[in-house]
Amino acid sequence: MIKKRLWIVVMIIIMLVATMSGRWSRQEPKNLAIGIAYLYEKTDEGIYSITAEIVHLSGTNESGAATGGQSGSLSIIRNFKGPTVSETVRDTEVKVEKVFFGSQNRVRFFSEELAREDGILDILDFFVRDHIADERPYLFVVKNEKPTDIFEADLGGSARLGEHIHHIAGKRQDTVLTTTFVNTLKFVREYYCEGMQPVISVVEAKETEAAYKTPGMEDEPKKTELVFEGLGVMKGAKLVGLLSEREAMTYTLLREDIKGAHTSIPVGEKEIGVKLSNSRPKIKTSYENGRVKINIDLKLKLSVSENETEYDVSQYRDIKILENIANNHFRKEIESTIAKIQREYKSDIFGFGMHFHVQQKHDLWESIKEEWDDKYFAEADITVKVDSKIVFSGETREKFGVNAR
Secondary structure, X not given: OHHXXXXXXXXXXXXXXXXXXXXXXXXXXXXXXXEEEEEEEEOOOOOEEEEEEEEEOOOEOOOOOEOOOHHHOEEEEEEEEEOOHHHHHHHHHHHHOOEEEHHHOOEEEEEHHHHHHOOOHHHHHHHHHOOXXXXXXXXXXXXXXXXXXXXXXXXXXXXXXXXXXXXXXXXXXXXXXXXOOOEHHHHHHHHHOOOOOOEEEEEEEEEEOOOOOOOOOOOOOOEEEEEEOOEXXXXXXXXXXXXXXXXXXXXXXXXXXXXXXXXXXXXXXXXXXXXXXXXXXXXXXXXXOOXXXXXXXXXXXEEEEEEOOOOOOXXXXXXXXXXXHHHHHHHHHHHHHHHHHHHHHOOOOOOHHHHHHHHOOXXXXXXXXXXXHHXXXXXXXXXXXXXXXXXXXXXXXXXXXXXXX
């Protein structure tokens, strides 16, 4: 039976791919326009506003005028408004005046105001119901007071915002501690998972000073760059809070697979720089006298990349001291962040409820699940244990003269 179901799923996927391939092959490139990035907002009048980055493959705009662009294509920014999500999306398809592939987008942005007040479920639900859903687009809350500022950012030579962000997110996913790049599939899975709340990526367009100023040029223009930092805490499909870079690290350590992320650990008034890898934590839950208890056991591997301290990483005794310092540092950061989320947001983004559901009796979970976030997670007693090991590659071991242990 399982094999039969699997076969059916495989066949459906093959047919969908074939259908899409045929759809593309039947269209002349000059008739195609692809929406690769969308920003969703609500106006003061309460109507939806969608700003779209649209690629015209022919290199001409809607009127047929030549516009140049890379490799015979042009990226333009258009804005559309409507009373509902569906009407606004339909408006984009009508006004573009070409065969419009809105389902090929790479990223979806949401203004912070929209994400907090209305949530993003209606928007995602529209694409699911209309059969144009795609699991790949990354989801971002835009922190800017004027969210459209993201379309003015300097992309460092990249021509298109949607492709630029999609590339960065895919490349940096397992090497960044201070944020998590959330695609549509991850969000939807966590939204519908019992005992877990979703998170969302955060982006901000910031003005930055030039790293090098030309002599005699006092008023060099500032650059606007995209900054990916922190994380959005969701409750259901609404944004309830924003985590800083340091706070987002806790989520990343407990929920993501990290391989070689760079971070620093304070040692007195100095610090050590490390490359960090983690293994998924062991989480054990219990229930006593009406309270939930959660024990977290996290193991980390650290490779020292910079050392400003007096400790000698070629000496076993000093290594053990640094490991204990690292244990205390990460434990305090994790405990502090979890306590803040319990107190201020009451949203179990770590999926502790999922572990409780699996580990405890089904009837117990059924009796408390409706109050899990607001009561049982928010009031849970949580203990954290961190076991850090400083490890050396052959190259590092030779450099510091450390014997294998």
